[in-house]
Amino acid sequence: MDKDQKFQDKTLICKDCGKNFTWTASEQRFYSEKGLKNVPARCEKCRIFYKEKHKFKVSSPIKCSDCGAEGEIAYIPKNKNELILCENCFAKRQKEHQLAKNAKKDVKEI
Numbered sequence: 001m002d003k004d005q006k007f008q009d010k011t012l013i014c015k016d017c018g019k020n021f022t023w024t025a026s027e028q029r030f031y032s033e034k035g036l037k038n039v040p041a042r043c044e045k046c047r048i049f050y051k052e053k054h055k056f057k058v059s060s061p062i063k064c065s066d067c068g069a070e071g072e073i074a075y076i077p078k079n080k081n082e083l084i085l086c087e088n089c090f091a092k093r094q095k096e097h098q099l100a101k102n103a104k105k106d107v108k109e110i
């Protein structure tokens with residue numbers, strides 16, 4: 001069988017925008033040559049958007065001041081003394097803040 005006939009254009013549904021897109025035979029061959037077994041989940045437009053979004057995502061390696069877990073945060077801390085929390089502790093603290101606010105108690109600022 002000729003290599004080119006092995007692949008045919010396929011219509012897939014983009015998981016981001018929900019639109020149909022064509023996974024072309026040449027793309028399929030490219031995937032196959034790279035040994036990629038998964039099919040693309042996004043259309044070309046969304047794939048570019050997705051890549052860009054991730055490229056510009058700011059992240060700083062951190063160590064959580066609360067639980068000591070190491071991780072990343074999606075912003076650059078303004079100063080080194082800033083209390084830095086992992087995602088879990090941050091969410092927990094926000095919840096506590098909210099509860100404290102609701103209870104009209106004094107909330108000590110960090």
Ligand SMILES: [Zn+2]
Pocket residue numbers: 014015016017018019042043044045046047
């Ligand atoms: Zn899309």
Ligand SMILES: [Zn+2]
Pocket residue numbers: 064065066067068069085086087088089090
């Ligand atoms: Zn933590």
